[in-house]
Amino acid sequence: MEGKVFTEEQETLVVKSWGVMKKNAAELGLKFFLKIFEIAPSAQKLFSFLRDSDIPLEKNPKLKPHAMSVFVMTCESAVQLRKAGKVTVRESTLKRLGGVHFKSGVVDEHYEVTKFALLETIKEALPEMWSPEMKNAWGEAYDQLVAAIKSEMKPPLN
Numbered sequence: 001m002e003g004k005v006f007t008e009e010q011e012t013l014v015v016k017s018w019g020v021m022k023k024n025a026a027e028l029g030l031k032f033f034l035k036i037f038e039i040a041p042s043a044q045k046l047f048s049f050l051r052d053s054d055i056p057l058e059k060n061p062k063l064k065p066h067a068m069s070v071f072v073m074t075c076e077s078a079v080q081l082r083k084a085g086k087v088t089v090r091e092s093t094l095k096r097l098g099g100v101h102f103k104s105g106v107v108d109e110h111y112e113v114t115k116f117a118l119l120e121t122i123k124e125a126l127p128e129m130w131s132p133e134m135k136n137a138w139g140e141a142y143d144q145l146v147a148a149i150k151s152e153m154k155p156p157l158n
Contacts, residue, residue: 014075032118
């Protein structure tokens with residue numbers, strides 16, 4: 001993953017599209033997660049607050065805030081990527097994310113499904129802005145975030 005460059009053109013596309021999506025982050029975050037679960041229903045088992053719940057997903061009181069925070073963090077990380085030259089999620093947050101993803105048993109396939117769901121969510125949110133270049137820009141930003149999380153995916157040190 002090292003050495004992959006997030007270009008100025010990619011940054012422009014990501015910043016512009018996030019500027020439009022930001023005001024609908026809660027709704028888009030929920031759509032993003034519902035798309036993940038539509039593609040991979042078994043992924044629900046990775047979330048403790050969904051495991052034993054019989055509440056419909058879109059009505060689950062914990063899913064929307066979680067989905068929104070993940071969507072916002074992913075998008076904000078993408079927007080900062082070029083300026084910072086690296087993923088700018090706080091190190092403590094990255095370590096926590098790495099630990100949680102490790103403990104939950106998240107594997108590469110999960111990241112692939114999530115990437116597909118993210119790109120589809122953005123494409124549906126911005127049909128008039130969507131292009132192959134935008135898809136590549138968001139895909140690259142997502143890949144770099146995942147690489148940073150994976151680098152922290154290890155058992156917690158006790």
